[in-house]
Amino acid sequence: xxxxxxxxxxxxxxxxxxxxxxxxxxxxxxxxxxxxxxxxxxxxxxxxxxxxxxxxxxxxxxxxxxxxxxxxxxxxxxxxxxxxxxxxxxxxxxxxxxxxxxxxxxxxxxxxxxxxxxxxxxxxxxxxxxxxxxxxxxxxxxxxxxxxxxxxxxxxxxxxxxxxxxxxxxxxxxxxxxxxxxxxxxxxxxxxxxxxxxxxxxxxxxxxxxxxxxxxxxxxxxxxxxxxxxxxxxxxxxxxxxxxxxxxxxxxxxxxxxxxxxxxxxxxxxxxxxxxxxxxxxxxxxxxxxxxxxxxxxxxxxxxxxxxxxxxxxxxxxxxxxxxxxxxxxxxxxx
Amino acid sequence: xxxxxxxxxxxxxxxxxxxxxxxxxxxxxxxxxxxxxxxxxxxxxxxxxxxxxxxxxxxxxxxxxxxxxxxxxxxxxxxxxxxxxxxxxxxxxxxxxxxxxxxxxxxxxxxxxxxxxxxxxxxxxxxxxxxxxxxxxxxxxxxxxxxxxxxxxxxxxxxxxxxxxxxxxxxxxxxxxxxxxxxxxxxxxxxxxxxxxxxxxxxxxxxxxxxxxxxxxxxxxxxxxxxxxxxxxxxxxxxxxxxxxxxxxxxxxxxxxxxxxxxxxxxxxxxxxxxxxxxxxxxxxxxxxxxxxxxxxxxxxxxxxxxxxxxxxxxxxxxxxxxxxxxxxxxxxxxxxxxxxxxxxxxxxxxxx
Numbered sequence: 001x002x003x004x005x006x007x008x009x010x011x012x013x014x015x016x017x018x019x020x021x022x023x024x025x026x027x028x029x030x031x032x033x034x035x036x037x038x039x040x041x042x043x044x045x046x047x048x049x050x051x052x053x054x055x056x057x058x059x060x061x062x063x064x065x066x067x068x069x070x071x072x073x074x075x076x077x078x079x080x081x082x083x084x085x086x087x088x089x090x091x092x093x094x095x096x097x098x099x100x101x102x103x104x105x106x107x108x109x110x111x112x113x114x115x116x117x118x119x120x121x122x123x124x125x126x127x128x129x130x131x132x133x134x135x136x137x138x139x140x141x142x143x144x145x146x147x148x149x150x151x152x153x154x155x156x157x158x159x160x161x162x163x164x165x166x167x168x169x170x171x172x173x174x175x176x177x178x179x180x181x182x183x184x185x186x187x188x189x190x191x192x193x194x195x196x197x198x199x200x201x202x203x204x205x206x207x208x209x210x211x212x213x214x215x216x217x218x219x220x221x222x223x224x225x226x227x228x229x230x231x232x233x234x235x236x237x238x239x240x241x242x243x244x245x246x247x248x249x250x251x252x253x254x255x256x257x258x259x260x261x262x263x264x265x266x267x268x269x270x271x272x273x274x275x276x277x278x279x280x281x282x283x284x285x286x287x288x289x290x291x292x293x294x295x296x297x298x299x300x301x302x303x304x305x306x307x308x309x310x311x312x313x314x315x316x317x318x319x320x321x322x323x324x325x326x327x328x329x330x331x332x333x334x335x
Numbered sequence: 336x337x338x339x340x341x342x343x344x345x346x347x348x349x350x351x352x353x354x355x356x357x358x359x360x361x362x363x364x365x366x367x368x369x370x371x372x373x374x375x376x377x378x379x380x381x382x383x384x385x386x387x388x389x390x391x392x393x394x395x396x397x398x399x400x401x402x403x404x405x406x407x408x409x410x411x412x413x414x415x416x417x418x419x420x421x422x423x424x425x426x427x428x429x430x431x432x433x434x435x436x437x438x439x440x441x442x443x444x445x446x447x448x449x450x451x452x453x454x455x456x457x458x459x460x461x462x463x464x465x466x467x468x469x470x471x472x473x474x475x476x477x478x479x480x481x482x483x484x485x486x487x488x489x490x491x492x493x494x495x496x497x498x499x500x501x502x503x504x505x506x507x508x509x510x511x512x513x514x515x516x517x518x519x520x521x522x523x524x525x526x527x528x529x530x531x532x533x534x535x536x537x538x539x540x541x542x543x544x545x546x547x548x549x550x551x552x553x554x555x556x557x558x559x560x561x562x563x564x565x566x567x568x569x570x571x572x573x574x575x576x577x578x579x580x581x582x583x584x585x586x587x588x589x590x591x592x593x594x595x596x597x598x599x600x601x602x603x604x605x606x607x608x609x610x611x612x613x614x615x616x617x618x619x620x621x622x623x624x625x626x627x628x629x630x631x632x633x634x635x636x637x638x639x640x641x642x643x644x645x646x647x648x649x650x651x652x653x654x655x656x657x658x659x660x661x662x663x664x665x666x667x668x669x670x671x672x673x674x675x676x677x678x679x680x681x682x683x684x685x686x687x688x
Contacts, residue, residue: 232444235405239439240459240508241432244425251447330492331448 004334005323012315017068019311023304024064032298034098054098067304070095075105099299107290108306114185115286119275122206126213127264133214134221134260138229139248149218156215165208165281172204179204183284205282209275213267220263224256231255258328265321269313342380344414345516345548346402351375351411351421353394353401357623369623371397373572374411379516384542384549386563386580388556388595392619394572395552396440399518402550403435404428415516433463433512440521442501446493452479452504453489459511478507481544482537499530506537510545518550523558531555535562556599560584565655568592571630572622578656588658590637629661637662 034054035047042050055063070093077089094103137146173181180201189198228234229252237247276288283289287306294302326332353372356365371394379385389395401408404420413421416434423431439445446455456475460466466474476486482503493501502522509517519538523531535558541547553559559566559580566583568576568591576589587593594613601607615634620626626633632642641661650663 232439232441233447235400236437236439236445236505236508237447237458239403239405239432239437240462241429241512242458242462243429246462254449255447329449331494 001323001326001334004326005319008319008322012319016308016312016315019315020068020304020308021064023307023311024067025060027300027304028060028063034298034300037297066093067095067301071305071308078103078105095301095305097294097299097302099294099297099302104302104305107302108287108309111285111287111290114183114284115272115275115279115288118183118202118205118279118282118284118286119209119271119288121202122209122275123213123267123271125206126210127217129210130214130217131221131260134218135225135248135253135256137218138222138225138256141226146222149222153215153219156211157219161208161212161275161278162281164211165205165278168204168208169281181282183282185285205278205284208281209278217260217264217267221256221260224259225252228252228255258325261328262321262325265317265324268317269310272310272313342382344378345381345416346379346550347412347414348378348402349376349412349414351398351401351413352409353397353406354409367623369621370572370625371622372401373622373625375569375572375574377567377574377577379548379550381515381548382542382546383564384551384562386559386566387550387552387569388554388559388566389569390554390595390619392622393569394622395554395569396520398569399437399520399550399552403437403518405437429462432459434514435516435518436509436512436514437518437520438502438505438509438522441525442498442505443493443525445505446501448493451490451492452484452496455493455504456508456511459508463512474511478510481510481541482507497530498526499533502526502530502534503537506534506541510541513545514547516548516550518552520552521554522551523553523555531558538562556596568595571619571625573630573659575631575660576656576658578653582653582656586653588652588656588663589631589660590635590662591631594636629659 033051034056035042035050038047038050051057055066058066074089074092074094077092078094081087081089095105096102097104097107100107133149137149140146169181172178178200181204183201183205187194187198187201189195234247234252237251242251272287275286276292278284279286279288280292291303291306293299294306322334326334351372352370352374354368354370357367357369358364359366373394375398377385387395387398397406400406402413402415404413404423408421411421412419415431418431420428420431450458453472453475456478457471460471460474464471472489475489479486479489484500484503484507488496488500493504496504502525505522522538523534526534538549538551539562542549549562551559551562563580565577565579567574568583568589570591576583576587576592578588583592584596587596590613594615597611597613601610613636615636617634620630620633626643628644629635629642629647632638635642639661641664645661647659647661648664649657649659652658652663
């Protein structure tokens with residue numbers, strides 16, 4: 001298993017390099033100009049100077065290799081420096097955002113907590129709701145519980161988050177006034193009341209995303225449980241005289257969790273990048289919202305860096321899912 | 336053959352019915368039932384092996400599972416070791432599981448792929464005994480010795496074994512609680528011929544060692560001839576003939592049994608060429624919609640007018656040989672089905688050899 005993991009990690013390096021090149025070329029080929037939003041009174045020759053100062057005068061491969069050096073050498077060294085107080089990264093150019101002229105990594109670090117809290121929590125809650133729903137729906141197949149579960153999942157899965165989000169804002173923020181419609185990032189939790197406010201402002205975005213996640217995972221869980229409930233070894237367990245609880249929770253659930261765990265693991269990268277729309281609807285200034293504004297402003301270093309981080313996460317969680325599969329299922333061995 | 340005179344009835348099945356409902360239509364109303372097992376009665380004496388044979392889909396496996404109450408039976412009485420279990424609730428059944436166990440057909444699918452051999456065999460001990468960890472492992476080793484598995488395999492997973500070894504695991508698991516009665520549901524159907532003999536010999540050895548009683552379900556007639564003391568033949572959810580092994584193979588009474596036995600291949604090619612096979616025409620009717628009268632009337636080579644109208648009663652044609660067929664009605668017309676069932680056990684005790 002260890003050699004397999006190491007081999008996969010080594011193989012991930014050329015994969016990621018290739019992905020980064022593709023992203024870079026796509027962004028380079030895309031129409032758009034970083035100076036487009038500057039006032040029209042700026043004369044063309046000044047505009048050209050601005051463009052050159054951003055490094056756009058150089059050929060594509062020079063810019064790509066430069067970004068690669070900044071991202072893979074300067075940024076990690078900078079992190080190392082701030083942690084241990086050393087000076088390895090002194091004088092090295094970091095990846096700079098064209099919008100704010102501040103390092104991209106710093107902005108991402110600022111935005112990360114909001115995304116992790118709102119989107120991450122919704123993923124955890126969605127999973128925690130989905131698992132019992134899936135288990136009960138499968139165990140009582142075609143019961144009213146199963147039918148309602150199927151209906152709710154269908155709604156959660158098919159109605160887009162920008163619709164449920166706006167609907168919730170209209171009902172609960174505008175008409176009932178229970179929750180604020182805009183997420184306040186500057187809010188500091190330092191007392192009980194502040195905590196309650198934080199919960200209230202998180203409630204709606206978390207609910208919208210949790211519904212969406214739970215809809216998917218509960219269906220997976222149900223299908224996997226049904227698959228295993230029909231297996232012969234379940235009858236064996238019953239014939240052994242095991243109690244129904246042991247049969248369902250030990251024999252069936254443990255086997256059913258194998259595919260579900262990998263589905264959950266594969267969904268984790270979407271926490272970081274997938275909630276773009278929901279963050280936009282509720283004005284949560286997390287990573288999704290950062291990506292959207294960077295795309296609008298033609299902030300190529302920012303878009304490039306964010307997309308590449310998402311790619312790294314997807315490759316990494318694919319590997320984690322595979323390793324988990326091997327750990328959970330004794331029939332699968334990587335040698 | 337076993338001496339029946341002092342044998343005790345261990346398993347007594349009376350009028351067992353296992354119907355699976357069919358739902359159809361917009362509102363999923365029950366529109367009928369698959370009569371997988373329809374009014375079956377038989378007795379198994381302590382220490383004997385009753386072979387249950389029949390073609391695919393005739394209800395053999397369902398019957399075996401219903402006897403152990405792995406299904407909720409529709410009707411009938413099941414007495415195992417003197418306890419009536421046909422309507423027992425799950426908690427009561429769990430308490431009775433140590434007496435009755437099952438060896439399943441598919442040795443691959445019937446073992447939990449995520450459990451090691453030691454935990455598969457040892458799990459019933461967790462539930463039904465209060466053994467310590469070391470004692471339990473010891474018992475697992477004993478069982479592995481009994482079925483001829485190397486002790487070093489205790490911590491491996493089922494997929495690491497061959498089919499024959501897996502079936503041994505299944506047998507060791509069934510033996511863990513020292514049961515009296517084991518239903519072997521086609522235990523050799525999924526195995527190679529060379530392994531089949533090994534497993535059947537193992538089952539016989541264990542029967543002698545632990546005094547087990549078997550209900551041996553199979554469609555392999557020569558294997559049943561080898562292992563069974565008495566044989567019951569099933570067709571479309573009903574038992575058509577029950578007889579001591581020798582009597583059945585020497586002189587099958589029911590037309591279906593004759594057809595079934597004539598299909599057994601003959602090792603000698605010259606005799607094989609001369610053999611008269613009874614070839615049945617048509618297909619088995621659907622158990623959801625069995626024919627009126629005798630279930631076999633649509634394919635019986637000796638069908639009569641009455642077969643299409645009335646269900647045949649059970650007649651004892653030779654001592655211990657019971658046949659449900661109208662052909663024997665003339666000679667034994669005074670007997671009725673109810674009497675036959677009631678006297679079955681009595682007569683075999685009296686006249687058993």
